[in-house]
Amino acid sequence: MTSVTMTVNGKQVSGEVEGRTLLVQFLRESLSLTGTHVGCDTSQCGACVVHVDGLAVKACTMLAGEAEGREITTIEGMENADGSMNVIQQAFQDHHGLQCGFCTPGMVMSASALLADNPKPSESEIREYLDGNICRCTGYHNIVKAILAASGQQVSAVAAE
Numbered sequence: 001m002t003s004v005t006m007t008v009n010g011k012q013v014s015g016e017v018e019g020r021t022l023l024v025q026f027l028r029e030s031l032s033l034t035g036t037h038v039g040c041d042t043s044q045c046g047a048c049v050v051h052v053d054g055l056a057v058k059a060c061t062m063l064a065g066e067a068e069g070r071e072i073t074t075i076e077g078m079e080n081a082d083g084s085m086n087v088i089q090q091a092f093q094d095h096h097g098l099q100c101g102f103c104t105p106g107m108v109m110s111a112s113a114l115l116a117d118n119p120k121p122s123e124s125e126i127r128e129y130l131d132g133n134i135c136r137c138t139g140y141h142n143i144v145k146a147i148l149a150a151s152g153q154q155v156s157a158v159a160a161e
């Protein structure tokens with residue numbers, strides 16, 4: 001076991017981890033931040049996406065030890081300062097961008113990283129960026145609408161896919 005220290009949602013945290021402990025395991029099992037989901041064992045689903053130093057990363061692809069000294073943000077750190085949903089979360093609710101909700105934390109984290117890099121993405125840019133996030137329920141249409149809305153763009157012309 002080795003000790004690891006990182007900043008998670010603005011707070012410095014430390015813990016003991018094995019060399020094989022994944023970041024997603026550390027977040028869920030050591031810090032009880034269970035909003036970061038595990039939906040596969042092949043690094044395909046994107047349910048585990050968090051931000052590492054501001055970039056979207058699948059937390060099942062990174063060892064906890066590799067996060068030493070890094071800034072991690074999880075879905076639990078995405079709310080507004082007053083505890084209300086942020087603009088992306090609100091847009092997912094308003095545009096029915098979720099059904100079971102299992103993929104939603106990863107979708108929100110990926111969408112947030114996209115909008116930080118590209119504040120007015122096109123529909124095709126959104127669909128391409130979400131290539132690593134799988135949703136089994138929604139068909140993606142309303143997720144794309146939600147992200148367009150969160151970026152302040154018209155959603156009426158979104159084509160169903």
Ligand code: FES
Nearest residue numbers: 039043045046060
């Ligand atoms: S749990 Fe599926 S990509 Fe990480």
Ligand code: FES
Nearest residue numbers: 099103135136137
């Ligand atoms: S809302 Fe169910 S998997 Fe996306």
